[in-house]
Amino acid sequence: MAIQETPQTGHGRVSRRDFLKGAGLAGSVMGAALLIPGCANGAQAATDGNDAAVTDWWLPEKWDRETDVIVVGTGDAGSPAAIRAFDAGAEVLVIDKNDFFGGCSVLGGGNCQLACTHVQKEQGIEDKPEWAFEDQMEFGLYRSNPEVLQAWIDNSDAYATWQEEVCEVEWAKVSLQEPARVPRSHQANTYRDQPTGAGIVFSMHFFEQLEKRGIEVLLQHKMTRIYREPDGPVLGLEVETPEGVINIKARKAVIVATGGFKGNPQMIRAWHPAFDETLIWSGWPDVLPTGDGHLCTMNIGGGVVDMSFIMEFSGRLGSRQYVRWDRPHFDNPSTSTGLPNGKLDHIVFVENEGERYLNEAGWEAGHTLPWLPHMIAFLNIKGRPRMEWMVTDQAGAEDAGWVKFEKAFTDPDPTVTPCIEPGWVAKADTIAELADQMGVPAKNLEATIAKYNEYAAAGEDPDFERPGPLYPVIQPPFWAARWCRMTHDQCTGIRVNQKMQVVDQMDQWMPEGGESKPISQEKVIPHLYAAGECTGGTGGAVRGSGKRGWYQVHGYIAGDLAAKETALA
Template sequence: MKKEAVSRRNFLISAGKVAGGAAVGTMLAGCTTSPARTDAKINWDRETDVLIIGSGFAGMAAAVEAKKAGADVLVIEKNTVLGGNSIQCAGNIQLGGGTSTQLAAGIQDTWQRFYNDIFAYGHHRADPELLRAVCQHIVPTHDWFIDLGLNFRRVVTKDEGMTVACSHNAAPGDYPGSRGISQWYVIYKKVKEQGTEILTECKAGELITNADGAVIGAKVTYQGKPMYFKARKAVFLGSGGWKSNVAMRLNWDPRLDEDLAAGGAPFVETSGEMINAAVDIGAGMRDMSFVCEFRFKWGTKIYSSWDPPSIEVVPGGAGVTISAFNNIVLLKNGGVRFVDENAAGAYPQIPFYNAFLNINDKPRNVWAITDAAGAADLKWNLDHLRSPSETAAPYLSPSCVAVANTLEELGAKMGFPGSAVASEIAKYNGFVDARNDADFGKQNMGRKLAAAPYYAVKCQFFAHDQMGGLAVNTKGQILKRSAAYGPAPIPLDQQEVIPHLYGAGESVGGYVGEERGHGKIGLYIAHALLSAPHMAAETPIA
């Protein structure tokens, strides 16, 4: 395969274009939108039938099927490298309903079972019509991947929320690795094969409408210049969510402040500008009160490693792993315990999420402490801890790691009063001796923390995925905000749409409700595949 790479330094400063494939660009800008405008006196710089904004799973899948349906397609991506958060993800896909991979593994399944489990896991808050339509298209989505050349592993696993094993992962093939980049890459290769043009360093920020309110294009910034791109049939928002946008997070949950980084950092910024652009022209929203699900890392400030950033280099992890918390003590600001440490050990760690987010002292300062015996049990590489580096695996941040021969010295390195840390660990050791955690009820406590040297790694909290986003129907058409305010409820597919504006993926709400399990990629792609033929069939706007 042809190597398409850019150095870590140049990742943030290079610029370029993809014509059927190559990928370079510039640093992402913040989320800004301006009032939508009509097409009066606009001189269009580019024209196409379908303008796809965003090159992740949803955008690229929609590009493939819109092109196959006969539409001229242009994909634009604001980042320097294609793929967005899709290329960063772990890559397990929940594809239930009775796929050929499930059947070969002896697993019987139905789309109704798949629907029921997702609906229940989201506390019955997903949009039933939308989720039903997408779940009914999951088996064809599985087959679509096979047609593109993806090999699925024979072993199908059962992840959270599922009563039947349906998590599919990539087996080795003509693509990088076996994570999310594998699934994304087979779609990307198809887009290249179809001859669809892709532009990077091309950031959309404003939707253009005509006098009838139909979306006919977008104002973009391409290679530093403002331009207008016309879409004769449709604009598709595969532009991702808004987890990088601190102000937007705070509007829905005042705890989600700048202490939180965002999933995909530092390579991807999901700042929600196209969600806001759609709202500017009257789009509705779904599930915003649920905001985010979270992840956390230990000893690092970055979510994932990627060296060099390239569509043919598999992104990896960062930080140290804590596989069990029986020999771990968690301390917050001031050097005191604040939670049963086991709450951080089993997904979804909702009690730990709340305990962390509800810390009143800012910035939040949470560390995991163990001793020499605990570090050995966890199989930590002590050389990495003694000499942390942000430029080599496991990408530890010096400010997020502390090693000392005494608890007082360790506390000082963590930014806590050393005497407070020593006192808190002594108290915890007493609980271990008594086999009773009188403060937080921790079960299965291991040994006392008493063997120097002592080790501590700081917790970095990440906004990982939003539950909510733009309101859409089963065809992927974005709905008008007014549809949510009538005197009587209207079935989803009868609600009024913003003409010629579509979306799927993380820019959209309604798939999962209040909580989602791993593997939501399948929902996003299935919905994009459903949307594409409708976009291609739109009557062109002159």
């Protein structure tokens, strides 16, 4: 595959400013044209009382290049989409704004949830479509769109076969990763001789197949706008490249596979006002899941679903990185970071003011949902940026397994596994010195620990009702590590139907007879598909650890159908 950082062809460039100048009142007219279904098209509206040059304002001044299908994103959704579209006969161009291949998908775990496959059958696992449907509905709190969920089930086995026959994946043992009647988590065996069973294995296989087909992948190419004819089909993209802005025409379709918006605090706040800018996202600083696909799609009338409902959190102790500093790549797969955070019997949690704010025993270090008690306790922290420190003494540090990482406390280094950062850990002979290192008021922390020690002696915690046994924090040296909560996953986003076509939000205006219709009958934006974490509606309200199965199946569906669209002139 020719992975290019800049386009190969020497097309002239139309700068964004030039284009906008030429388009005159484009922005406001587009809004009007899209908001009033059936009104005169934008070109007509724009020419009334304005400049004739704005006819066809929805088009760029010129196309710099063209292809049949543009896939935006090289992750789990975009990669299979590109391969499938190519194999179905389309000319395909893949773009990605990042400077490496694979997005979040090269960082994630390797569980790929699929239902009713021959792989399960060969391993003696009986599965049924209705079980898969019911299990996922229950797990996702009944917020899946039934038809979209069913599309994942119906295509799972064909996808598993495609992975074997086309991508040369060998499936390993299917395991049970989240509550379900039967195991459904499919993992790919290690890639060739690479020692990993992690998610990057899928990316390696996809990369190989893209390369084999000579599908062009342009890195550092960022979609900034989708061109759509008013009330009509998508026509192409505006793309920022290191050499300027270009316009690429898509004769058949655009497939948006841009991942989530967990790295865009403004978008998170817009849909979940309690969160603030102090959040970090898993994959920081390597990946930039900033919701570009959502925004570009909404800008042309694309629907979204359940946007405020889902934002899952995970985190790291003493580190802001979810995976180690030198981003995982094909020769050097992922390693987790941070101090052990699983054994917390001796640990006291304090916030910005050095005061306790939750029942530590209710703490769950893993994936957390905003409505769980400890997340509510986090959201109630008044100080900014919100700090959550775990404090203990020598006995507690030994129990928690921190002592063997002592060097990370005395000489924290974010570039060395476990990637502990200066300012995110503390160790001192007194509580007051510890507080100074943590940046919390020493008097408060001393009072908090003294009070907690009294509770430990009495065997009762009247403040938060932490169940016993309660261990006092008395044996120096004292240790502390700051918890970093990270936005980790989203099951929400662009609204697609069972074919991964983007539903036209404007069709929700004045439904005929006020009657509800299934998503399969809703109007779509012609020639626009979306797949992967940028979409919502498949898994409902809880992510599970195997959602890359949904995303790969999405891409598999979208790529094939996009290639079969009738090409625009």
